[in-house]
Amino acid sequence: MDSGSLPMDDYESLISTTDVELLKTAWRNEKAAPEILRYEIDLIQRIRGQIQLMEETVDEFSAGGTDPLTVSLYQMDLDRTQFLLRSYLRIRIQKIEKYMFHIAKTDELWNRLSKEEKTFARRKGISSFNNDLSQHLEESVLSKLPENYQSIQKQSVISEEDDMVPEPQLETFVVCRSKEYLTGIQLEDGPVDDRSKLFEMERGVLYFICYKSIKALVESGKIDLL
Amino acid sequence: MYGRRATQLVKEFASAEKGQLTAFNSDQFEQVIAECSQHHLELQSLIRKMQEEGLDVQTTRNADHYGALIHHLSLVRNKRCLMAYMYNRAEIIRSLLWKIGPVLPLEIEEKLCHLEEEYFKKHSTALKSYMSKLELDLTVDMVPPKDPYIQVRVLDDIGEGIVLSDDKTANFARHSMHFLKRTDAEQFISRGLMEELTG
Numbered sequence: 001m002d003s004g005s006l007p008m009d010d011y012e013s014l015i016s017t018t019d020v021e022l023l024k025t026a027w028r029n030e031k032a033a034p035e036i037l038r039y040e041i042d043l044i045q046r047i048r049g050q051i052q053l054m055e056e057t058v059d060e061f062s063a064g065g066t067d068p069l070t071v072s073l074y075q076m077d078l079d080r081t082q083f084l085l086r087s088y089l090r091i092r093i094q095k096i097e098k099y100m101f102h103i104a105k106t107d108e109l110w111n112r113l114s115k116e117e118k119t120f121a122r123r124k125g126i127s128s129f130n131n132d133l134s135q136h137l138e139e140s141v142l143s144k145l146p147e148n149y150q151s152i153q154k155q156s157v158i159s160e161e162d163d164m165v166p167e168p169q170l171e172t173f174v175v176c177r178s179k180e181y182l183t184g185i186q187l188e189d190g191p192v193d194d195r196s197k198l199f200e201m202e203r204g205v206l207y208f209i210c211y212k213s214i215k216a217l218v219e220s221g222k223i224d225l226l
Numbered sequence: 227m228y229g230r231r232a233t234q235l236v237k238e239f240a241s242a243e244k245g246q247l248t249a250f251n252s253d254q255f256e257q258v259i260a261e262c263s264q265h266h267l268e269l270q271s272l273i274r275k276m277q278e279e280g281l282d283v284q285t286t287r288n289a290d291h292y293g294a295l296i297h298h299l300s301l302v303r304n305k306r307c308l309m310a311y312m313y314n315r316a317e318i319i320r321s322l323l324w325k326i327g328p329v330l331p332l333e334i335e336e337k338l339c340h341l342e343e344e345y346f347k348k349h350s351t352a353l354k355s356y357m358s359k360l361e362l363d364l365t366v367d368m369v370p371p372k373d374p375y376i377q378v379r380v381l382d383d384i385g386e387g388i389v390l391s392d393d394k395t396a397n398f399a400r401h402s403m404h405f406l407k408r409t410d411a412e413q414f415i416s417r418g419l420m421e422e423l424t425g
Binding site: 076079082085086087090093094097098117133135137140141145149155 | 298
């Protein structure tokens with residue numbers, strides 16, 4: 001076998017496609033993105049399977065009297081993966097808590113949630129929310145206001161849009177790195193004259209850029225956030 | 227001045243230390259709510275007046291129309307301030323759930339109004355049921371692990387016979403020191419019963 005003489009690039013790409021690395025990327029993206037991203041359903045399932053396997057291995061090792069150092073190395077690896085998984089799910093649930101109404105009324109965002117996350121946010125019908133936060137605001141403020149001002153989505157009955165719903169700020173800056181050479185990125189910020197110019201991204205170079213401009217590329221997985 | 231009380235309410239929240247709660251200002255809160263009803267009454271009476279004068283409420287632009295508009299805008303502003311106050315407080319309350327856990331110490335609980343306490347409880351239940359569906363406890367592992375084991379000192383009598391994840395029991399007498407799995411120790415640390423010894 002010539003596995004020992006793999007060119008560096010292949011070796012790197014091999015390493016970077018293990019599930020733990022993929023989880024790390026998903027975690028970093030989720031952490032840096034202002035809005036909720038698609039739930040990595042397959043990846044999370046695989047990771048959970050692997051964690052279980054690792055737990056069994058560690059148990060077997062410690063029962064079988066394997067060298068404690070080896071066991072603790074396995075344990076450390078396991079702990080790190082566990083942390084990534086928990087932190088990933090935690091960041092998501094906190095985003096959901098924060099932008100509950102915005103997510104619940106936007107189908108595109110709603111469909112990014114996992115089954116459990118959907119149950120957690122409990123959407124009943126598109127327009128009427130029913131979760132603990134809406135109930136809380138309902139009871140503490142809205143029910144005490146005059147009739148035409150009780151909506152949780154609109155400032156008053158004469159508002160045409162939902163102007164009461166907090167949304168994530170997409171015009172924020174993020175650090176990112178592209179996986180491939182990209183061209184034709186439309187900048188969404190800066191002086192108006194500059195906006196018609198298209199922006200290019202080299203592979204592997206760090207950029208500091210407005211999230212809104214690269215939103216679609218993050219979603220399609222071409223760009224990673226850091 | 228219209229809207230001042232509501233602004234004060236929001237300012238009071240904003241001037242508190244980040245992530246810290248101030249006591250729920252129910253006096254001010256109720257006053258703003260009362261102000262809202264007052265605005266609404268005056269708004270309605272102005273509109274009624276216009277109707278009695280036989281004017282078209284939709285298109286007339288006289289003093290009464292602008293008067294009514296001011297009341298409407300003040301009401302909307304008050305509503306936004308009240309909602310911002312509650313919404314941002316709710317955000318801190320949720321963060322407490324992550325940082326401290328489902329049981330709040332008395333000095334924090336005092337700062338919540340009754341409805342906020344309810345919300346805290348309900349939210350904690352919702353989160354718990356989410357985690358039990360996942361079969362994963364998300365409240366541990368709050369910081370990236372450096373070492374699977376950490377050295378801790380017990381700050382308060384926790385008691386004997388506490389079962390750890392490796393099925394061993396431990397006696398956590400006050401001031402005793404232990405070498406524990408991070409995941410085991412974390413729950414005690416977050417409740418302030420143990421401290422991590424570093425260096």
